Amino acid sequence: MVERVLSFVPASAYYALTAMSERTLAYSEEPIKHRFLVIYEAAGISGEFATYLMRSLLSEGRVRYETVEKTSEGMKPRLIEREGPTGLIVTTTAVKLHPENETRLLSLTVTDTQEQTRAVMAALAEEAGEATPDLATWHAFQVWLESAEHRVWIPYARKLADLIPPVAVRLRRDFGALLNLIRAHALLHQANRERDGEGRIVATIEEDYAAVRELVVDLVGEGVETTVPKTVRESVEAVKRLREDSKGEPVSVAELARKLKLDRSTVSRRARSAKDRGYLRDLEDNPRKHSRLVLGDDLPDDVQILPTPDDVRASVKECAPGSARLDGAQEPHRNGQYSKDAYKACSRARVQEGIKTPPPPSGSEPGDIDNHQDDIIEEVRDLLASDALEEV
Amino acid sequence: MKARTALLELFKESSMWRAFFRSCCETSPSRLRSQAWQFHGELNDRGNYIQTDEVEDALLGLARDLLPDTPAAHWDAEWAHELCKDTLARLERAYAGLSAEVKDTVDLSAQEVWDERMHSAGLANDPVAFRAALDGWTRAGLEAMEQLRIRGGAA
Numbered sequence: 261m262v263e264r265v266l267s268f269v270p271a272s273a274y275y276a277l278t279a280m281s282e283r284t285l286a287y288s289e290e291p292i293k294h295r296f297l298v299i300y301e302a303a304g305i306s307g308e309f310a311t312y313l314m315r316s317l318l319s320e321g322r323v324r325y326e327t328v329e330k331t332s333e334g335m336k337p338r339l340i341e342r343e344g345p346t347g348l349i350v351t352t353t354a355v356k357l358h359p360e361n362e363t364r365l366l367s368l369t370v371t372d373t374q375e376q377t378r379a380v381m382a383a384l385a386e387e388a389g390e391a392t393p394d395l396a397t398w399h400a401f402q403v404w405l406e407s408a409e410h411r412v413w414i415p416y417a418r419k420l421a422d423l424i425p426p427v428a429v430r431l432r433r434d435f436g437a438l439l440n441l442i443r444a445h446a447l448l449h450q451a452n453r454e455r456d457g458e459g460r461i462v463a464t465i466e467e468d469y470a471a472v473r474e475l476v477v478d479l480v481g482e483g484v485e486t487t488v489p490k491t492v493r494e495s496v497e498a499v500k501r502l503r504e505d506s507k508g509e510p511v512s513v514a515e516l517a518r519k520l521k522l523d524r525s526t527v528s529r530r531a532r533s534a535k536d537r538g539y540l541r542d543l544e545d546n547p548r549k550h551s552r553l554v555l556g557d558d559l560p561d562d563v564q565i566l567p568t569p570d571d572v573r574a575s576v577k578e579c580a581p582g583s584a585r586l587d588g589a590q591e592p593h594r595n596g597q598y599s600k601d602a603y604k605a606c607s608r609a610r611v612q613e614g615i616k617t618p619p620p621p622s623g624s625e626p627g628d629i630d631n632h633q634d635d636i637i638e639e640v641r642d643l644l645a646s647d648a649l650e651e652v
Numbered sequence: 653m654k655a656r657t658a659l660l661e662l663f664k665e666s667s668m669w670r671a672f673f674r675s676c677c678e679t680s681p682s683r684l685r686s687q688a689w690q691f692h693g694e695l696n697d698r699g700n701y702i703q704t705d706e707v708e709d710a711l712l713g714l715a716r717d718l719l720p721d722t723p724a725a726h727w728d729a730e731w732a733h734e735l736c737k738d739t740l741a742r743l744e745r746a747y748a749g750l751s752a753e754v755k756d757t758v759d760l761s762a763q764e765v766w767d768e769r770m771h772s773a774g775l776a777n778d779p780v781a782f783r784a785a786l787d788g789w790t791r792a793g794l795e796a797m798e799q800l801r802i803r804g805g806a807a
Contacts, residue, residue: 415701457689457704576701640663640670641718647670 261370262298262351268398274298274349282307285317285342286325292317292346302352311358314348318364321345353529356536363430366437366479369489372526409450411460412443416469419575423567428484431565438480438566441472465576470569477566487562488539494520495530496539499553510543510552655710658700659691663718669694677715677724681731684711684724709780716777727777735783739790746797754800762792 266274275290276298285292297317317323321344329338348365356362370376414420417439424435446453446463454462463469481487488496498519502511517527531553534540539559543552567575663670669691676684688708695702715724747755766789773782 415696418699457692457708636657636660636664637717640660643664643667644670644674644718647667647674 262300262349266298267395269402270399273402276300280310282310283313285310285313285323286327286340288342293343294345296347296349299348299350302350302354302357311361315361315364317342317344317346318348318361363433363483366476367483368479369491372491372522372530374521405447408447409455409459409461410447411458412446412463413456413458413460414439414442414446414463414468416465416572416576420469420567420572423571423575424565427486427565430484431480434480434483438472438476441476442468445472465569465572469572473566473569477564481562481565484565485537486560486565488537488559489533491530492534492537492539493559495527495534496555496559499540500555503554510554512550512552514550516553655695655700655702655706656713658695658698658702659707659710659714662691662694662698663714673711673714674719674722676711677719677722679723681712681715681724681726681728684715685728685731705783709783712779725777727774728779731779732774732782735786739786742790743793743797746794750797750800754803758796758800760793760796762796763789766792 266276272295274296275292277284278300280288280299313323313325323340323342323344325340325342327338327340328335350357350365357365357367420438421435424431442463445468446461449467450461452467453464456462478487478489482489495516498516499511502515502519503509513524513528513531516531517524520527520530522530531540531542531551535542535556538557539555540553541556543554544550663673672687672690673684676687685708688704688711691711692702692704692707695707712724712728715722719725747758750758766785769785770782770789773779773785
């Protein structure tokens with residue numbers, strides 16, 4: 261799957277490895293600035309030091325590593341600097357990665373259901389009979405993006421921060437990642453976005469936040485444990501039902517696999533994930549013997565940590581009464597109709613009813629300005645005058 | 653909070669922003685307009701979500717009230733010309749969408765009252781009123797053509 265995704269970008273956009281030594285990130289001469297490092301198996305990142313360098317690269321956008329080298333003049337210090345920013349894509353069959361690295365990543369779990377396996381096989385069968393797709397357009401787009409506008413303004417970022425409950429320290433990183441994803445989405449769709457006075461791309465709620473939210477709402481919730489992955493919930497509930505049927509007997513992985521109609525290795529992984537989260541316990545301490553699963557902590561009700569686009573929109577509107585919408589989208593009419601459509605409908609009705617366009621209001625000037633600031637104007641005028649005197 | 657009030661609060665509070673406002677005003681009206689995004693960004697950071705256009709209008713209005721002797725306080729014919737050019741292009745596109753039969757029947761008399769207001773706003777050196785009058789003028793023109801289009805006069 262990763263290979264297929266990578267085929268949509270030119271090879272210069274990433275650096276793929278199946279494994280790397282502990283100090284590869286420090287010593288390699290392969291440029292990693294503005295590229296993705298792709299490791300095809302997390303186990304290929306060997307050693308604590310490699311994971312430490314990786315963390316530095318992801319968090320600080322570069323690696324500074326000072327070492328001592330043997331030279332003709334004796335031992336000399338050498339500072340190695342590898343410039344980022346660098347992204348990381350890593351695949352693994354493990355249930356978890358290094359915990360310090362995992363908080364810097366968004367973990368996507370492959371769907372392990374029978375339906376998905378059937379869909380994958382069908383896709384592979386179809387693909388076998390198809391010609392290779394032309395990816396030149398996608399590559400050209402990537403090249404174009406290199407010189408396109410990169411600055412994105414998210415007018416509702418502050419409101420978004422206010423709406424997300426600060427329930428976990430991890431959210432400090434996840435919120436940054438969320439904003440980056442919104443920026444990335446707006447950047448990719450920049451031809452269809454408005455620009456602000458500075459020329460920056462303006463990210464919208466309707467298109468950019470809504471699309472990103474749909475992709476990461478579960479991941480963020482699972483990361484801070486306000487939601488439970490569907491696979492874990494299914495497995496825990498299956499254990500509960502099996503125990504009820506067997507009058508409280510512990511459940512083996514084989515029984516659980518039969519109940520879920522999945523293979524044993526998949527179910528074993530699910531059970532491990534549920535045990536790590538504390539929702540299942542294994543009464544069998546000996547890893548060589550069959551698991552004897554029982555229920556652990558109660559499953560919590562899922563709480564979605566990311567507000568819906570409607571919530572964000574409502575919050576922004578509260579903040580900017582009477583002003584145009586910050587997301588650049590149309591303002592919905594009170595009856596659900598959009599203002600542009602309502603305008604057309606009103607125009608049509610006027611024509612049909614023979615009503616002429618009314619003249620402008622005579623009582624108040626168009627663009628009537630706020631005239632209640634006499635005091636503050638005087639104060640600012642005085643301040644400007646004293647500034648001028650100080651300059652003299 | 654309105655842009656004008658928000659800007660006054662900003663100037664009252666920050667000598668740096670007052671100095672920047674003054675330097676823009678002393679350069680030219682186009683300098684003040686081109687830097688409106690900076691004021692807009694600062695107001696935004698302070699929680700005042702105001703459109704850039706409103707900030708620009710408010711800055712030009714404040715230039716007249718607070719620093720009337722600076723170039724930014726004077727009428728900017730170039731700016732008015734640019735606004736009118738854009739508006740005329742919009743009307744031209746709408747007109748081009750009408751069928752040949754109805755093009756001669758377009759009644760733009762509803763624009764006259766706005767036309768007068770634009771003229772008055774120019775004489776009064778009031779860019780906010782000018783922009784509002786131009787918006788009204790545009791709307792009246794587009795509506796006049798929309799009526800013909802709805803009656804079946806589209807090209």
